[in-house]
Each structure stands twice: as C-alpha cells, then as structure tokens.
Amino acid sequence: MRVLVTGAAGFLGSHLVDALLAEGHSVVGVDNLSTGSMQNLQHLGQESHFEFVQHDICEAMDPGPVDYVFNLASPASPVGYMRLGIETLMVGSVGTRNSLEIARKYKAKFLQASTSECYGDPVEHPQVEEYWGHVNPIGPRSVYDESKRFSEALTMAYHRYYGVNTRLARIFNSYGPRLHKDDGRVISNLMTQALKGEDLTIYGDGSQTRSFCYVSDTIAGLLGLSRTDEHLPVNVGNTSEFTILECADVVKRVTGTSSRIVFRPLPQDDPIQRMPDISKAKRLFGWGPKIDLETGLRLSLDYFKASIAATV
Ligand code: NAD
Ligand code: UDP
DSSP: OEEEEETTTSHHHHHHHHHHHHTTOEEEEEEOOSSOOGGGTGGGTTOTTEEEEEOOTTSOOOOOOOSEEEEOOSOOSHHHHHHTHHHHHHIIIIIHHHHHHHHHHHTOEEEEEEEGGGGBSOSSSSBOTTOOOBOOTTSTTHHHHHHHHHHHHHHHHHHHHHOOOEEEEEEOOEEOTTSOTTSOOHHHHHHHHHHHTOOEEEETTSOOEEEOEEHHHHHHHHHHHHTSOOOSEEEESOOOEEEHHHHHHHHHHHHTOOOOEEEEOOOTTOOSOOOBOOHHHHHHHOOOOOOOHHHHHHHHHHHHHHHHHTTO
C-alpha cells in the first residue's frame, strides 16, 4: 500500500511510520513541525519508501494516489494544545476535512486518531465507547476536546454521506521513546525531573488517575483497528489504572532518583479518572496491551537520558 500519515514527525506518528515501513508499505509523512520534530524521523535517513512533506494540513494538499490515510496531525499534550489553541481547533476541523477529502478522492481507507478526551471528566468508569462523555465545551481544554469531537463527527459524516471507509481510534494516554521531554505531559515531566534530580511535580493531591499505554501497544492497536471495518469509535489504551502519585512511585523506582515530590495546583477541568474498557478492541481484532507501566518506563529510560544529555 501507499499510506499517508499526517502528524508523521510526532511521537505516535513517527512510530506508526516505522511500523508501516516494516510491513513493507510506502509512506508519505506530512507534518508542519508545530509540536513534532524531524529528529523523530532522522533514523529513516535515505529510506526509499519514505517521503516527507513539510506542510500544514489545514492547507489542502494532493499527495497523489494513496490507499490509506492515518490522520494523526494535532497538538496532543495539554501544554501544547493550550499554547496552540486556535491551531488545534483548526487542525481538528479544517485539517481533518482536508485529510478526509484525500481519502475520498483516492477511495482510500481512513483512520482518525481520536482521544479519551472525548469522554472529558468522565462520570462513568471505566469508559466504554457508547459513553457520550462529560465535557466542558468552553473550558481551557475545550480547544482540544471539541476539536477531536468535531473530528469524530466529521469522520462519521464522511462515512455516512460520502461512503468513505473510516475508523475512529479513541487513544488513551500513551508514552515511550520520542515523547518530547518538554511537552508537559506527566510521564515526560516526571521522567525528566527524576533524571535531573529535580522535584517531581504532582498537580493537585495526585489522587487523579490515568491508564498509561506503552507506544508499541498503542501502535499495534491502531494497526489492528485499521484492518477492521468498524466505523464506530474503538478504545485503544491500557486497563491498568494508576493514581498520579502511584505513577510517580514507579518513576522513582525505575530511575532510582532521590527527588522529592512537590504539590502544585490542579489545572482546571483536569479529569479525575481515566480508564478504558477495551473489550471491543479485544473482540474485534484480538488486541490487548502487553507492556506494563514499569516495563515501559524502563524501555523509555535510555531515550529520556539521551534527550536530556542532548540539551545540556
Ligand atoms: P505529537 O504532538 O507528538 O504529534 C502530533 C504531530 O502533529 C506533531 O508532529 C505536529 O507537528 C503535527 N501537527 C500538528 N498540527 C499540524 C498541522 N496543522 N499540519 C500538519 N501537522 C501538524 O502528539 P502525539 O502524542 O504523537 O499524538 C498524535 C495523535 O494522537 C494526535 O492526534 C493526538 O491527539 C492523538 N492522541 C495521542 C495520545 C497520546 O497519549 N500520545 C492520546 C490520545 C490521542
Ligand atoms: N500531571 C502532574 N504533574 C505533571 C504533569 C501532569 O501531576 O508534571 C498530572 C495532570 O494534572 C493530569 C495527569 O498528570 O492529572 C496526566 O496529565 P497529562 O498532561 O500527561 O495528560 P492528560 O491525561 O491530562 O491529558
């Protein structure tokens, strides 16, 4: 296949490119480098089956015939999408439309990277795909939440009105090598702080929960979903739920740091709990995560060390 990946220079996008190339496909990667980095693609060197186009997907583009479109372009960390609020809303609307138009034009299959943020601060736990969520449509996180919810609505509309063969992956917190050390996400912050011997910042009292999925598991989930004909949303995430304080304990163990924990104010609308129900993914394509948090953090250790060393 010839595959288009938007957001290819990002954390997940670059790993998806690697996985698609390893399967023998040709890949066109598009990215405007707003939160991604060419460093994530550097290892591809002169790889003849990979082509990179630096482009803002909010501007229409024609990559030529493609068989599959994976639409991952969007800032994804709270710090990133709050800095780029308007850009985030635009990429989830205009950018997703342009990506869907490419799929429509070339009769390509389409997968939209959606998010657990569609559930907002969920009152149902764990989150099943049928849950409509509990989202503040005007709060500081709304630039991301509503962008992604609009992307989902648009994707379903292109499926219903134009017959585009679409999929919606609701991805939960993922981590691993190539997660930008300064993007403000909890794993990036805690790993970087621990390795530098700085205080570990916990927002609120640290009792809020997240369920962390190692990048290879997330990518396997996206590829599994890409091969089904399921058009309704499917959760892709790990079902092991940690409080943020427990997460900090695992980071301390893995890094061997003697850093102290310090408490900082909880950001507005920060979800209290997050855990996916993944029975749908299991049933549809036999998928489930294989890597637990401690193992995944150990697998990420060298990357964070190198990333810190490169900037001192
Ligand atoms: P990331 O910021 O590392 O990657 C996103 C990429 O999109 C970046 O390289 C960025 O430069 C690019 N981009 C942004 N706006 C663009 C535009 N207008 N045109 C072209 N490229 C643009 O983030 P990530 O963690 O790799 O997330 C990838 C996708 O997965 C995002 O859509 C995100 O919403 C989704 N997602 C990620 C997670 C996670 O935990 N990592 C969880 C849920 C959903
Ligand atoms: N968090 C924290 N310390 C940090 C960064 C984040 O305690 O240095 C918390 C944040 O308030 C949230 C959780 O960790 O409750 C996950 O935050 P992240 O930004 O990784 O992603 P989110 O799931 O909120 O989108």
